[in-house]
Amino acid sequence: MRRRSAAILILLVTVFLLFLAMTAFAVASTETPSTIAAVASADVAWWVWPLVLFTVTFLMGILAILGRVGVGLLFVPIIACFFPFHLDFVRCAGLLVALAGALAAVPGMLKIGMADLRLALPAAVIASACAIVGTMIGLALPPDVLQTALGATVLAIVGIMLMTKKKGHPKVIRPDALSFALRINGIYYKTFTGQEMSWQIHRTPQGLAAFILVGIMTGMFGLGSGWGNVSVFNLIMGAPLKISVATGKLLLTITDSSAAWIYINNGALMPMIVVPSIIGTILGSIAGVKIMTKTQPAAARYIVILILLFVGMKSLLNGLSIWN
């Protein structure tokens, strides 16, 4: 079983890296995004990039499931690093990719009570308003500043992933006054034992304040917001991990919608980039879930972290004009 999971993982990563290497090679002789576009226009048929994009996003969808990260977190840094598309189009596509993935999952999670509307709604009001602000900041910033900030943000997220460990059922001795007043609490059932687990949250004001930052960064970089939502719900507010993941996806559908609309209304929606990416990641996620039911390679998460480290560093150095 272990040998099989290792073989699947090696195969996936090899194909993924091969495609990234191909795209990197194709743009290696260029210096700026506009010249990349010019070269791509002159040398490559129009359908090549969308086809490569579809393949890369398909593999990204599988890797995101196996590595237990949101595909929105992988999309923007990787596509911005290796494809000739401008960050405006990439961020809009990143938000829509994350949105589409979450939208497909949330109805089922709401039905079984795993995604909690009472937990999501106060956070949604703050995060979606701040995502609009973040988007407006992101569209107004010069590309090199944005690229530098994106790289720094991705590296910071990697730091959080490495340094923090999410808790299955954090101990919350008593709810804070705000969560008590808002009646944010509930019950869920453990998957295998069926044991009833009640939950409540604490540090609600601090958690809601953290969503200001999550919202702004979501809008600015188009990273999706799953990475931030789950961390805030679980690590700050003490919600159980299952509730945090499901409610984080519900919150993502609201936050990303508000940010995506601003990009769409500013002309950053290019269907030839967005649609292959959405179809690729959704098919990849379905394949990833199928692989995960048979085997879960433990190394997948470390590979995701390594890829994020690389693209975060490249984005940072790119923005600082050190590594073009």
Add this chain to the structure above:
Amino acid sequence: MNKKLIATEEQLAYGNILRTGVSAGFIMLLVSFIIYLTGILTPQVPVNDLSKYWGMPAKDYIAKTGVHVGWHWLQMIGKGDFINFAGVAILAGVTILCCIRIIPAFFRKKDTIYGLLAIVEVIILTLAASGILGTGGY
């Protein structure tokens, strides 16, 4: 303490609208993209020219192609590329309908705070979708 054993009425209502909207959005997106790829409808920006534009900032792309921003895409829905906006708009807009749907349920239960929160969320999302909010633009 008030605990929930199953999904609440609002959650089920929210989830049902979301499921319908998402299905409609995905179907629309797939159909419109096939129309775009097959060239059944002529696109506003020819696919052969796309690679000239996708490396530019959105502002330059708009200026060079003569594409209008905001909801002007509705006037160009007959074009192969702009028909794709319909599916995206459904996916990005369905959350507004979900939030509108749960407002009466909250007020019926005298859950005024959550009713108001849902109203504020509808206002935020509608404002974002309206196209009123411009940007400084780099």
